[in-house]
Amino acid sequence: MFKMHCMIIACLLAVAAQRVSSSELVPFTKVAFATARRAVCLDGSPGGYHHSAGSGDGARNWLVYLMGGGWCADIATCQSYFNETRGSSRFSRFENFTGILSPDKHINPDFYNWNRIYVVYCDQSSFLGDSEVNGPEHKVQFRGSKIFDAVVEDLLVKGMVVGKNVILSGRSAGALATILHCDGFRARLPIACRVKCLSDAGFFIRAENVPYADYREQFFASTITLHKISRFLPATCTKRMDPNLCLFPENIVGDVRTPLFILNSAFDYFQVKNRLVPDSSPDWERWEMCSNNLSFCTSSDKQLITDFGDAFFKGVRRILKNPSGGMFIDACYIHSVAYDERYWSPNSTVKLGNLTILEAFANWYFDRDSVTLVTSSKFLEICT
Numbered sequence: 001m002f003k004m005h006c007m008i009i010a011c012l013l014a015v016a017a018q019r020v021s022s023s024e025l026v027p028f029t030k031v032a033f034a035t036a037r038r039a040v041c042l043d044g045s046p047g048g049y050h051h052s053a054g055s056g057d058g059a060r061n062w063l064v065y066l067m068g069g070g071w072c073a074d075i076a077t078c079q080s081y082f083n084e085t086r087g088s089s090r091f092s093r094f095e096n097f098t099g100i101l102s103p104d105k106h107i108n109p110d111f112y113n114w115n116r117i118y119v120v121y122c123d124q125s126s127f128l129g130d131s132e133v134n135g136p137e138h139k140v141q142f143r144g145s146k147i148f149d150a151v152v153e154d155l156l157v158k159g160m161v162v163g164k165n166v167i168l169s170g171r172s173a174g175a176l177a178t179i180l181h182c183d184g185f186r187a188r189l190p191i192a193c194r195v196k197c198l199s200d201a202g203f204f205i206r207a208e209n210v211p212y213a214d215y216r217e218q219f220f221a222s223t224i225t226l227h228k229i230s231r232f233l234p235a236t237c238t239k240r241m242d243p244n245l246c247l248f249p250e251n252i253v254g255d256v257r258t259p260l261f262i263l264n265s266a267f268d269y270f271q272v273k274n275r276l277v278p279d280s281s282p283d284w285e286r287w288e289m290c291s292n293n294l295s296f297c298t299s300s301d302k303q304l305i306t307d308f309g310d311a312f313f314k315g316v317r318r319i320l321k322n323p324s325g326g327m328f329i330d331a332c333y334i335h336s337v338a339y340d341e342r343y344w345s346p347n348s349t350v351k352l353g354n355l356t357i358l359e360a361f362a363n364w365y366f367d368r369d370s371v372t373l374v375t376s377s378k379f380l381e382i383c384t
Contacts, residue, residue, distance in 0.1 A: 022104040022341065026050040026118070028092040031150040038130065038143050039150035041122030042078055042087035047147035050095040050118040051158070052103065058113030060164040064155065064185075065101055067121035068172025068201075068336065073222035075135045078124060082138070085122065092120050099337075099344035100169065100358075107345055110362045111167075115160070119151050119174070125227040126177040126247070133226070142227045148181060152188060166195045167365065171336040172270065175202020179249050179256060180234065186258040196259040196365055199249070201336040203264045204271060206248045207311035211304065215278040220247040250315035259324040261364055261371075263338060263357065266312045267305060267380030270335040276308055294380075306379060313374070326364035326371040328357055332383035342384065350383050 027050065031039045034046030041047055054061060069086040072078035081087025101116045102108040123129065123144030133140045152160075160166065168185045170178040182197040189195050206216055221244035224230055230243045236255040237246035245251050253260065273291040277283055290297035297305075309331075319325040330350055337343035337350075337357060348356045352373035355363070364371040 022098065022102055022107050024052055024097040024101075024103045025094045026052045026097050027094055028089070028120070030089070031147070031154055034150065037150050038141075038146040040141050040143050040147070041089050042072075042124060042140055042142070043082040043090070044139070044141050045089040045122075047122060047143070047150060048089055048092065048120055049151050049154075050097070050120075051155075052097060052101070052116045054115035055113045058111070058115070060159070060162065061111075061114040061166070062117070062155065062160045062163045063101070063111050063114045063167045063169065064117045064119060064152075065339070066119045066127065066168075066170030066174030066177050068170065068174040069121045070124070070173055071126065071219075071223045072124040073219055073226055075133060075140060075226070078140050078226075079135050079138060081122075081124060085120065086124060087122055089120055089122055099339040099341050101339065102341065102344075107341055108358070109346065110358070110366075114165075115163075117151075117155060119148075119170075121174055123147055124173075125223060125229055126173045126180060128177070128180065128229040128232040129227040131228040144177075144227070144229075145232055148177070152185065156188065160189070162191065163189060164193045166192050167198060168195075169198035169200060169338065170202065171200040171339055172202060175199040175336075176204060176247065176249065178202060179253060179260065180232075182256050182258045182260055194365075194367075196261065197256075198261045198263060198338070198361065200263045200338040201265070201268060201270070203249045203262055203268075203312070203316055204247070204275070205250050205312055205315045206245065207308055207315075210276070210307050210311050212276065212278055212281075216275050217244060219275075220244060223247070250318055253325075254318045254322070256322065256325075259326070260319065260322065261325065261361055262316055262319055262327040262329070263361065264312075264316065264327075265330050265332045265334055265380075266309045266316075266375060266377075267331055267333055268312075268335055269333050272305060272308060272333070272380070276304060302379070309378065309380070316374075326361075327373065328352060328360045328371065329374045330383070331375040331377035331379070331381045333380040334383060
């Protein structure tokens with residue numbers, strides 16, 4: 001019996017070891033001289049990142065991943081983030097690297113031994129802006145551009161300046177930041193062999209022909225005004241249209257010159273749940289039930305979701321103007337997948353063209369093949 005117990009314990013320890021090895025706890029690093037460089041979070045605490053050093057043949061390769069976390073469009077909301085990671089680095093201790101940042105060769109075969117960096121998002125404007133506002137209780141710092149610049153400068157000093165292969169990526173608000181910073185990031189790496197960008201669930205659409213387009217527009221307009229970020233938006237967009245429309249990727253991806261890969265669901269969970277119907281609408285309570293459980297959706301609700309998907313397909317195809325671009329557009333009812341081992345794995349069941357997400361991206365990144373994979377589904381799918 002004792003031997004049997006020992007065997008069971010040994011097996012459990014072996015399984016636990018395998019699980020631990022697929023992720024990695026990486027400590028937080030403050031950017032150097034953050035206050036002097038104005039590279040600070042909403043509450044004035046120093047911006048920073050988590051860095052796992054590369055090894056072997058990955059020592060000269062760099063993958064920079066920008067954390068997501070929405071936006072704040074009013075002072076009260078911004079100040080409410082003082083007590084969490086989205087507005088302060090005081091709570092940043094360790095980050096559990098997984099998915100595209102995993103150190104496990106079996107989970108993340110192409111990037112497991114690269115320099116992997118997770119940049120903390122605490123400015124709430126997709127790493128844009130350089131201003132401050134005196135709130136009713138505390139000063140609020142909007143220094144996203146300074147945080148991004150300081151992180152990149154720190155990494156250049158640590159060796160990225162002579163990087164061979166480099167990726168700028170991010171999820172959600174960080175994925176939108178990836179699109180916005182892609183060309184500028186590439187310009188700072190003139191001797192790198194290969195620099196490309198990956199936007200993971202950052203394609204937020206206005207969907208002008210879908211109900212409540214003005215609600216979606218007004219939220220970004222309020223964010224732009226509060227953070228004073230008009231001057232940081234792409235001039236190729238602001239010169240031809242209202243700057244308030246220049247946070248929507250559908251209006252900017254066509255002008256991105258650096259190779260850009262769009263990884264997104266056409267029925268993005270965050271957008272369907274939070275951007276299709278405003279919470280001030282009399283239909284909000286019913287819509288919330290529907291977005292949480294499709295069995296509660298009416299036929300008109302389902303049509304709204306279908307119309308949103310159609311608008312998404314039309315918007316994302318603008319990236320085809322850039323022949324070096326790539327995409328993997330599925331129909332999963334989810335928001336962000338690259339940092340999730342259920343999806344970023346050779347064993348993932350989410351496939352297009354018989355390719356998993358990581359296979360499709362790697363084929364595109366390493367120039368093995370052009371990749372433009374778009375689901376044929378006309379309605380969202382529950383993927384596992």
